Amino acid sequence: MLEHAVTWSKRFDSHKDLVCEAEKADNLLIVAGGWAYRYTCAPDGGRQLTALLVPGDIANLDMLLFERVAYSVRTLTDITVVALPRKQALALVDEYPGIARTFTGLAMIENAIASKWMLSLGRRSAQARIAHLLCEIAIRLGVEGENDITFPFPLRQDQIGDLLGLTNIHVSRTVRQLREDGLIQMCDRVLTIPDVAALRYAAGFDPSYLYMHRHIDAAARPKADAA
Amino acid sequence: MLEHAVTWSKRFDSHKDLVCEAEKADNLLIVAGGWAYRYTCAPDGGRQLTALLVPGDIANLDMLLFERVAYSVRTLTDITVVALPRKQALALVDEYPGIARTFTGLAMIENAIASKWMLSLGRRSAQARIAHLLCEIAIRLGVEGENDITFPFPLRQDQIGDLLGLTNIHVSRTVRQLREDGLIQMCDRVLTIPDVAALRYAAGFDPSYLYMHRHIDAAARPKADAA
DNA sequence: CGGTTCGTTGAGGCCCATCAATCTATGTGG
């Protein structure tokens, strides 16, 4: 069913805006391959990334309910995006309650991730922030294993800084320190984590918040009785 | 219809937990009068408030879809809370698509607010953070006017600090500076803003993100055609 | 070869945290 509704699937270069703040958006955008991020700008020019989008993520969920979104979306790597016109997306939501529930659940998971980011931005040291980010990404990418895990990592240091509220310079110093402590290796857009437990400890990372989706069905099931 | 589903409405003292992280919650909680906040804790004991709840807000929306929520909720003032058992809430959602859409929209607005908080935590000075918070609260409370607006403000300085990632000490100094600059007055749990525009300028505040709810219906209307 | 991007290193300084003390309510019991 979903396939019929797709109007287009398209490739974009890296570092291009897919969505512009305060512009009307007519398509729901789903990241199929590659990375992107949401960001907002302060009037004074300051920039803050507010979400990282990896394959499977929806770039602008709220366009379904709001005419304008309060952020921009920019590609981080070459990327392929699947677009669904609002009208069709809403029709789908209308016809299949499960899809509606899934969309709502996604919005809530994004809230949970945002909460953890707030905790990082407000309370953690630069080292813990970076470590926490890496732990989160490893899980969201579905990387398995506890020792010597390796995965592609296209983020540049200045982008890490924008994500975490740090300058690229300080990111550089902190990454060096993480490397010297033997917690990570980062080169050629590839990250390896020798000891996941150690990095998580340094980050104060608790992965449970990312597994929320496993519970969507469990909690939604009682609905059947009530209906 | 909503009235029939309510099981209880209850008063709580200030500084009590309504929801505990990782505990099962069976009731949707709606703040009827008074203030509360959501917060998460880091393993090392650090605490970060992730949302402020004023009358009309829902404390734990995601309990509808997830068995456990990833935060705690604590009262800030004496508060009255209306509770809706999950089963009944889900039945409502099921029966009235408009309610489902509203809930989803609320989750998205919370995302928008969280994004602005991230921007504050990551990029703004202490003075701008506090000013931004005050601007946001004034709007969420529905306070009208541009000059000499006054409203109750039960937050203590250490709570402002927990919200904004600052120490109570630095909040004290910064509030004094805001007062000396003539931007605010804060005493006896009452806040007055002599010149809203000036405070917004100091905060880099753009109120548009809080008006998203006005557009829910506008964007959802096309659904009717498609159905 | 020159230009650009991205990362690294150094020097200096500011913002804010930390530790510690004081001050003002406000309440409580003798």
Next chain:
DNA sequence: CCACATAGATTGATGGGCCTCAACGAACCG
């Protein structure tokens, strides 16, 4: 009425984490 305790705000001194400015190094590319 006074001694005492507590909560919240305030002030000072000190230090550190991170920013800013500036320069340099390495890789890539036309």
